[in-house]
Amino acid sequence: MTTFWLAMLFFIVIALLIVWRIFAAPKNTIGAENTNIRQETNVTLYHEHLANLENDLAEGSIEQESYTQLKAELDKTLVQDVDPNQAQAEMNQRRSMLWPLAIGLAIISLSLSTYMTFGAYPQLSSPMALNEDPHGQLPPEQMLAVRLQQLEADVEKNPKNTQAWFSLGQAYISAGEFDSAIKAFDTVMEEVGEYAELLGPKAQAMYYKNDQRINSEIQIVIDKALALDALDASTNILLGMDSFSNSDFANAVKYWETVLNSGRPGISVQALTGAVEEAKNQMRISGEMAASGVESVVDDSLPRIVVNVALAPNVQEVLMNSEDKTVFIYAVAANGPRMPLAAVKIKASDLPTSITLDDSQAMTQQMKLSSVDRVSVYAVVSMKGSVGIKPGDFKAELLDIATIQKDALTMEISTQVQ
Incomplete structure (x- = not known):
């Protein structure tokens, strides 16, 4: 920030020097020479007229009183010829000093006001802007790529960090890198053992890798997870997705409602509720609701x-x-x-x-x-x-x-x- 302000000050000083150089430059040389010639001519004429008066006085052509009066008028004429030029020069000098001063102040004021209005000053002066996530404005794909890089750096730095490995596995699923996701979950299980919370996400990665079809290998992982925890969220969500894709909406509702009713943390209740409602809606359209035994709770006070x-x-x-x-x-x-x-x-x-x-x-x-x-x-x-x-x-x-x-x-x- 200090460097920026120093650079800005440097450019303002350069601009001011250019302005002052223009106004400090010598004025029209021909005009100055003409003024000097006129003044010299007036002085020469003055001395000639004064010499003539002195000769007339010496010869007795004029009296002393007339000589004094004529000399005073001659002096007055010389002063009138010279003084206006000096006054005009002084006035021009004062004006030439005011112009660069005014232009310099305008340059400084305009530069600062323009930066305050259109520059990054409002963001830099806001404490919140300095604390925001530098990746907050990135598209989701780039944010995911940044997240993967961070997690990969974490596990490379500390290969025993099981939490980082688990998060990396989830990120790999989001990125569609299912082989890497499976490897990440296996790495965690090598450290802590097999748990439903790890087998469920691994089964999801295997399911997506197999074009969203459950084969015997995936079924073994699912059975292991349910044997350890029948309410495991990842496993039941996976079974619900597979049931829904096969138009088995009743089982989809059953698996997803199992997760919703488990009351476990970390579940996207809103998204899962929407999925359940969509499955029920498909059952209504196909006429399966009554036969399935799935309850449809409707407030009697609502329109029908x-x-x-x-x-x-x-x-x-x-x-x-x-x-x-x-x-x-x-x-x-x-x-x-x-x-x-x-x-x-x-x-x-x-x-x-x-x-x-x-x-x-x-x-x-x-x-x-x-x-x-x-x-x-x-x-x-x-x-x-x-x-x-x-x-x-x-x-x-x-x-x-x-x-x-x-x-x-x-x-x-x-x-x-x-």
Whole structure:
């Protein structure tokens, strides 16, 4: 910081020297010479006129009184010719001193104010800025790379630091370096022995390395971990992820809720809760919720809509000789985004049936039935099995319905979408 201010002072001094050099330079030489010639001519004429007066006085052409008067006027003329030039020169000198002084002050003021406003002074003068993480503004990938370098330096400096090795293994998983992660966890277990808290992360690294599939080798590590601790977070989260990827949503909920209910520290409750809700939502859409025995707790005071859904005769005739079609019943905000606030997926062969739409079927925690006052309800027979209303599908709709409904609504799917 001191070096910066010295450099800044140096450049300001250079600027001031340039300004002073310009104003201290000699003025127009021709003008100065012209002024000197004029003054010399005036003096010469003065002496000539004075000599003529003295000759006239000596010859008696003029009297002493006239001589005195004429000499006084001659002296006065000489003074008037010389003094204004001297006064103007003095004034010019005073002005020439004021200009460089004013410009110097302007340079200093402008330099300081510009740096205070646009430079790094606000950050340097803030104590918090000096204490912030120097890597805080890096992208996540670069931050992870810096973290890996730090941990690798730690274990190289102290190979017996098991905590650093464990953290390094976790960082390797985040970086996708699964072989290095497995080696790091094995290094820790060589020092402290096999524990579920170490076997679980190792199983995760092996799982990701094997393209997210559990093979016999990974299963051995999982079994070891669960035998040591049936509530181990890493192992149960891994089993939940594998179940979810295989559409076994009931088991995914079971494994993840095991972790949530364990009450152990270091668990990302918010992320895990979101995963559980997503798995339950997939179960609702696929109609597995009731059969699975997974509880769906909904507050009775919250809005819910009961809909009796049936197929019109013309639609029954079309579907009679085709494979069983998927039917989506869902509610969206009457005046808002088209994201479903509650949705159920069933088969056409299940109709007629009664469906209840409520917050337990919400896609997200922010967008649910209780978040709006009025909705539009749709029942759609999807001819291609995909979400949304497409040409060729059959539909029924109830527009602008209050979310608090005491009586059941009736919907008959009859209209084909063009």
